[in-house]
Amino acid sequence: MAAGDHTVLQLSTPSTVNLSAKVHPLVIFNICDCYVRRPDQAERVIGTLLGSVLPDGTVDIRNSYAVPHTEFAEQVALDIEYHHNMLVSHQKVNPKEVIVGWYSTGLGVTGGSALIHDFYSREVPNPVHLTVDTGFRNGEGTIKAYVSVNLALGDRQLAAQFQEIPLDLRMVEAERLGFDILKTTAVDKLPNDLEGMEVTMQRLLALIDDVYKYVDDVVEGRVAADNSIGRFISDTVASLPKLSPSVFDKLMNDSLQDQLLLLYLSSITRAQLGLAEKLNTAAQIL
Amino acid sequence: MARSFLQVAATEEVPSPLRVVQIEGLVILKIIKHCKEFSPALVTGQLLGLDVGSVLEVTNCFPFPIREEDVEIEADGANYQLEMMRCLREVNVDNNTVGWYQSTILGSYQRVELIETFMNYQENIRRCVCIIYDPSRSNQGVLALKALKLSDSFMELYRANNFTGEKLREKNLSWVDIFEEIPIKVSNSALISAFMTELESDTPVTQCDYDRLQMSTKPYMERNVEFLIECMDDLSMEQQKFQFYYRSLSRQQAQQQAWLQKRRTENMARKAAGEEPLPEEDPSNPIFKPIPEPSRLESFLVTNQIANYCNQINGVAGQNFHRLYLMKSLHDN
Numbered sequence: 343m344a345a346g347d348h349t350v351l352q353l354s355t356p357s358t359v360n361l362s363a364k365v366h367p368l369v370i371f372n373i374c375d376c377y378v379r380r381p382d383q384a385e386r387v388i389g390t391l392l393g394s395v396l397p398d399g400t401v402d403i404r405n406s407y408a409v410p411h412t413e414f415a416e417q418v419a420l421d422i423e424y425h426h427n428m429l430v431s432h433q434k435v436n437p438k439e440v441i442v443g444w445y446s447t448g449l450g451v452t453g454g455s456a457l458i459h460d461f462y463s464r465e466v467p468n469p470v471h472l473t474v475d476t477g478f479r480n481g482e483g484t485i486k487a488y489v490s491v492n493l494a495l496g497d498r499q500l501a502a503q504f505q506e507i508p509l510d511l512r513m514v515e516a517e518r519l520g521f522d523i524l525k526t527t528a529v530d531k532l533p534n535d536l537e538g539m540e541v542t543m544q545r546l547l548a549l550i551d552d553v554y555k556y557v558d559d560v561v562e563g564r565v566a567a568d569n570s571i572g573r574f575i576s577d578t579v580a581s582l583p584k585l586s587p588s589v590f591d592k593l594m595n596d597s598l599q600d601q602l603l604l605l606y607l608s609s610i611t612r613a614q615l616g617l618a619e620k621l622n623t624a625a626q627i628l
Numbered sequence: 629m630a631r632s633f634l635q636v637a638a639t640e641e642v643p644s645p646l647r648v649v650q651i652e653g654l655v656i657l658k659i660i661k662h663c664k665e666f667s668p669a670l671v672t673g674q675l676l677g678l679d680v681g682s683v684l685e686v687t688n689c690f691p692f693p694i695r696e697e698d699v700e701i702e703a704d705g706a707n708y709q710l711e712m713m714r715c716l717r718e719v720n721v722d723n724n725t726v727g728w729y730q731s732t733i734l735g736s737y738q739r740v741e742l743i744e745t746f747m748n749y750q751e752n753i754r755r756c757v758c759i760i761y762d763p764s765r766s767n768q769g770v771l772a773l774k775a776l777k778l779s780d781s782f783m784e785l786y787r788a789n790n791f792t793g794e795k796l797r798e799k800n801l802s803w804v805d806i807f808e809e810i811p812i813k814v815s816n817s818a819l820i821s822a823f824m825t826e827l828e829s830d831t832p833v834t835q836c837d838y839d840r841l842q843m844s845t846k847p848y849m850e851r852n853v854e855f856l857i858e859c860m861d862d863l864s865m866e867q868q869k870f871q872f873y874y875r876s877l878s879r880q881q882a883q884q885q886a887w888l889q890k891r892r893t894e895n896m897a898r899k900a901a902g903e904e905p906l907p908e909e910d911p912s913n914p915i916f917k918p919i920p921e922p923s924r925l926e927s928f929l930v931t932n933q934i935a936n937y938c939n940q941i942n943g944v945a946g947q948n949f950h951r952l953y954l955m956k957s958l959h960d961n
Contacts, residue, residue: 366661367657368654368657368658368661370820370823371653371654371657371820372654374817374819374820374823375652375654375688375817375820376719377819378817378819379719379720379721380719380720381720404661405661407715407719408719410718410719421718424715424718427711427715428715431708431711431712431715434693434708435662435691435692435693435694436665436691476819539946539947539950542841543950543954546841546954582958582959585959590956590959594952594955594956597948597952598949598952601945601948601949601952602945604849604853604941604945605941605942605945607853607941608856608937608938608939608941608942608945609938611856611860611934611938612935612938615863615931615934615935618863618867618927618931619931621867621870
């Protein structure tokens with residue numbers, strides 16, 4: 343390109359701008375745990391992110407481990423051998439997880455981060471940098487992900503800019519667990535089947551109450567009607583299958599009887615076990 | 629009463645019985661992730677933590693790679709373990725092994741290998757637990773996590789390798805006494821609970837609830853009952869072994885009596901003739917050889933397993949009742 347009149351600041355091909363990242367809750371737990379256990383003189387924790395790149399380009403971050411590092415005024419030193427050892431160990435268990443980036447705690451991107459990012463880009467073509475603000479500096483814990491984009495002036499590389507990419511926190515596993523277990527600092531007892539059922543039904547009841555109240559409010563004119571919500575409600579109510587009472591009763595009774603049968607079967611089995619036990623140990627040859 | 633230092637040092641502290649296992653949320657997530665990724669294959673991993681008083685804290689864990697049946701990989705596995713522990717030590721993770729975890733299918737984990745692993749661990753660590761996770765039950769919204777430990781009386785018996793009926797009656801040990809289940813507490817650091825509260829505000833309904841309200845539990849029940857049937861077959865085989873043993877024992881005793889009678893009449897005849905009476909016992913005669921009593925360990929394990937399946941069936945059936953009545957009331961309205 344001819345040097346001269348005007349030079350245009352060019353961001354290199356935004357093929358990566360469509361990149362987005364998905365983070366599993368385990369990664370956040372890991373990072374927080376490492377932060378809590380960091381050595382006293384370290385201000386932040388740095389580590390590697392493991393995961394895979396999905397076919398549609400999103401980066402799926404599934405696991406992570408901390409890497410010991412030391413930071414001085416302008417320099418950062420990472421324990422590279424440790425990093426490699428951990429990587430090898432992790433891949434023994436799960437060979438599909440590869441390095442997809444690195445993380446650091448603390449808000450924003452600092453000067454030292456560029457150097458580390460450089461190091462990681464030697465391992466992976468386009469590493470993702472995740473920052474987790476454990477200091478809650480903005481009054482909330484922000485988690486952001488960045489990729490580095492090269493800024494080029496003409497043909498010359500100027501700098502690398504950290505560009506934020508959308509981050510999706512997939513909490514499905516955590517939800518499955520039940521947030522109560524994960525949110526409080528101590529849970530005394532894991533709920534068993536029936537207790538969990540009870541909790542769920544109470545929640546369902548609360549939901550139904552809310553909807554009921556909302557519909558009442560709308561009918562009485564206290565709240566402005568929202569058409570989309572109304573449609574949702576009518577869809578939900580319509581999704582109950584329309585069965586004639588006799589058919590439904592038969593269905594219900596059949597299922598009930600199946601369950602009772604199974605309960606009976608398991609009680610018989612237990613009685614059998616008790617008998618077998620007695621025969622085995624109590625029998626003596628005189 | 630003041631005790632001299634020597635006295636205090638000499639008295640060994642009696643370990644307080646293990647009452648609670650305290651697990652961090654991080655460990656639970658890791659276990660779930662590992663087991664789910666490899667299901668239906670069964671996987672294991674190591675638990676790390678601290679042993680404090682009557683609470684066993686589990687603060688971290690790492691998975692084991694799936695081992696092929698190869699002799700060289702044996703040493704590899706040990707290396708992997710050492711490497712992981714060393715690396716984790718560098719980032720200030722608690723470095724003590726407190727047990728191991730394994731995944732299971734439908735709760736069928738009572739096997740001899742489990743007991744053997746327990747004994748192996750028990751030799752080195754004073755207190756260890758095994759955490760069993762069942763990924764198939766988690767699809768129903770239940771966190772199927774159990775902490776198990778072998779009961780002390782069972783361990784003594786196992787070491788003596790003596791499972792005859794008398795010994796068991798002596799110790800009053802039945803099949804429920806083999807494994808002790810320890811209640812689990814979950815703890816989280818304040819930081820992570822702050823994050824979690826922040827990231828996911830209190831939604832009224834979560835995925836967990838959706839799972840719980842699902843009506844289709846038939847495949848799960850079917851598999852349960854299938855496993856139950858197989859176990860009953862095993863149990864009846866064990867019963868047959870015992871019956872065979874008892875029959876042969878009584879037959880042997882009858883033979884012994886007959887032989888004894890013969891000897892006695894012979895002796896009487898000899899006495900009448902004035903000769904030395906023959907001894908009334910003859911250890912070289914094969915009918916006096918004691919028949920070994922079959923070990924009851926297998927039958928105990930199978931019984932445990934069956935009880936487990938029954939419990940599971942009961943649990944799911946109970947849930948199903950709730951759901952069915954819910955459906956009924958919804959329909960009526």
